[in-house]
Amino acid sequence: MARILILFFALGGLAAAQNFDVLLRGGRLIDPANGIDGLRDVGIRDGRVAAVAESLDPAGAKRVLDVKGLVLTPGLVDIHVHLFHSTNIKDVWAGDNSVRPDDFSFRTGVTTMADAGSSGWRNFETFRHTVIDRAKTRVFAFINIAGFGMLSNMVEQHAEDMLPEEVAKLAKKHADVVVGVKTAHWEDGSWTAVEKSLEAGKLAGIPLMVDFGWFRAERPFWKLVDEMLRPGDIATHAFRAPVPWLDTDGKLFDYLGRARERGVKFDVGHGGGSFAFRNAVPAVAQGFWPDSISTDLHTQSMNLGMIDMPTTMSKFLAMGMPLREVVRRSTVMPARMIGKPELGHLSVGAVADIAAWRLLEGDFGFSDSDRGLLKGRRRLTCELTLLGGEVVWDWNARTGRDYRELGPEYGVRPGEVIVRPPK
Secondary structure (H helix, E strand, O other): OHHHHHHHHHOOOEEOOOOOOEEEEEEEEEEHHHOEEEEEEEEEEOOEEEEEEOEEOHHHOOOEEEOOOOEEEEOEEEEEEOOOOOOOOOOOHHHHHOOOHHHHOHHHOEEEEEEEEEEEOOOHHHHHHHHHOOOOOEEEEEEEOOOOOOOOOOHHHOHHHOOHHHHHHHHHHOOOOEEEEEEOOOOOOOOHHHHHHHHHHHHHOOOEEEOOOOOEOOEOHHHHHHHHOOOOOEEOOOOOOOOOOEOOOOOEOHHHHHHHHOOOEEEOOOOOOOOOHHHHHHHHHOOOOOOEOOOOEOOOHHHOOOOOHHHHHHHHHHOOOOHHHHHHOOOHHHHHHOOOOOOOOOOOOOEOOEEEEEEEEEEEEEEOOOOOEEEEEEEEEEEEEEEOOEEEEEOOOOOOOOHHHOOOOOOOOOOOOOOOOOO
């Protein structure tokens, strides 16, 4: 009988009492990496997932958070953002349009970001010292093949400053945070930027992310993904308007499937001008879903149609993707694409990066990059975010207590006194 009870507990019955720092109770957990989509409690200890079960005993938990009615997911992994906000140079794209990671991550359920080439091999270490090492958000980076990164569009056109050996050297030196090479905004009709980036990626043993730049007849997109990119390389802005998706019969071109079969990855990278419903809607309808949902977050895109990660995810819900697949492409899949398989899931022992969502029902309108409108009935909004088990966003004050229970002098710091005036 005792053995039967032990087995019952282990398989997700009323699990025995444990000492948790935080216990999330009653939420619908969607953890695609572990095939979970159902009601689960999640226990956290020492910043990591300690237990996941249908019911966990709250008796030993230091803090119990009721998340009934919410959807729990791993913390989101946004692999296309721009964060080099500290350049201190006037009229510089990366500095003027990048955002501070902590200002926009946790409130949107994002716990991990990857900067998409805002800095190059000449200024990456400045970016690391001033942003990456100072952010609470977990930040990784793609190094731009252009020496100064995205200081300006003109800087990115100088092929003589694209030095694969220097990029690879820097990538190896900072292997803990560098996850790939980036090329973007190339205007010339040659393949120089892609070829240099591929060389750097091979030397460093890391993937390449390509923003294809100005589309030219002499270097077609289909050749990039079907012939040039390697398995694991990433084509971002996949649903940009000039990308050829549909033939004259409205069917997806065969080159897309061939590229995916070879292992090429397709990233959303919504941005301010790189996402068109006329490409995305039929692609989703015909089963060609992106490998990663990302924002291309910067000060322009966040104030235009993109808005943020939950909104971008909600657009794919509106296009017909199941919620669990939207979550998969916002967590575990992008984590693996940047070589961080330890992230994006809530296995026991994994870091406790968790987001809790309210799935709103209503009449919502969503915009693409050119004010194309798509209506939807569901929209995600983030109510709670934990980073390494610490609550870093609490929209509905679940961690609070009724102020009337806190005593007449709560909030007074040690050493301070309340000096009341005489009657």
